[in-house]
Amino acid sequence: MNANKVPLSENGRPSYLARLLDVLDVAVTHEHAPLPMSEIAAAAEVPVSTASRLLNLLCEHGFLVSIPGSGYAAGPRLLHVAMRATEQLHDADRLKAAVEALAAETGESVSAGLLVGEQIVLVARKESPHSLRAVARVGDIIAPHTSAMGKAVLSCLPAERRTTVIRAAIGDGVDEALAGLADELAQASADGYAVDEGTYTVGLRCRAAALLDRNGHAVGGLSIAGPAARFTPQRAQESLPALRAQVATLSLTPRSTA
Known part of the structure; x- marks a missing residue:
């Protein structure tokens, strides 16, 4: 507490x-x-x-x-x-459809999260059919500074909002946290996706991209995650076109899917 x-x-x-x-x-x-x-x-x-x-x-x-x-x-x-709150979510049905489609295409667990206030809340999830997987639940709060989804969201937020989101998660030490994330967020902004290699959960590899509003600011994110032994760097790279395509469809600001 x-x-x-x-x-x-x-x-x-x-x-x-x-x-x-x-x-x-x-x-x-x-x-x-x-x-x-x-x-x-x-x-x-x-x-x-x-x-x-x-x-x-x-x-x-x-x-x-x-x-x-x-x-x-x-x-x-x-x-x-x-249930009434869920109905008011940003394109809830489309988020669920995107998560299921991406999970079917990649064979890994896929999550959608929305930035609600200053927290990233998991609003849609499709688990991998494999027995070895990281399990998450709708309603979970996603750490913005250790998860691929969180980093993708942070990379597409104005500096002031980025600070408030980090502060809501960790309290003190915001400046140090942002300094430690600076290179990763800059890379995520340049690439259009963020990477997590076992930071959020040991042995888990994740790729995520932000969902954008009309101003190009993050309102949430979409992520693919799997055990590093199965979701290899090559497979993670191969999943990016599908991830980008779904994000481009869901975002109010179109992205290139190239």
């Missing part, structure tokens, strides 16, 4: 609303969900008594449901909100 991002009340403690949102977040997105109350309280860093009140409130309003013997899960009202 990053305390620097939690709104504080006048006494310097996390506000009740912040705790409510933290409890909801943990209950729905924790990798071991559904969780019982005690584990939600621990993960959200709130007292069990507070977690109990907040969970009851969320259940009363339909944002969570209590599953006997298991824990808490997303409720009908939360699912309704999530």
Whole structure:
């Protein structure tokens, strides 16, 4: 839990609303969900008594449901909100179609992410049919400074926005992070795609390109990823025309697919 991002009340403690949102977040997105109350309280860093009140409130309003013997899960009202939000995504159906087409063509896992506020959120994903693969889920937050998708997005953002996206991810040390990324971002901008060789996940090779708005600024990205032993440098290079073609189709600013 990053305390620097939690709104504080006048006494310097996390506000009740912040705790409510933290409890909801943990209950729905924790990798071991559904969780019982005690584990939600621990993960959200709130007292069990507070977690109990907040969970009851969320259940009363339909944002969570209590599953006997298991824990808490997303409720009908939360699912309704999530589905309506998904409908408002940037060309959601086209993003899903592009991801599936690119995965079928390359045989590797393909992801689409959108820049929502200052975070890159995974909004579409097609896993490779191979048993050896890196698994990600829709809704995951993509690290902008270690992933190919993040670097592709950063390479197509104005300097000020680039800084705010990095700061949202790491807090302090933005200048040092940007200095360390300078050469990679310059190369990604020149090439029209970004590269990751095991930085995001050891043994994983990725190629990604940014989705652009009418001003040529990134609104998201599309990436192909696979184990380095299978997704060799040659295969990664061979995947670039298909990646560029899909990005050109989805971007509001056309790109060359040559």
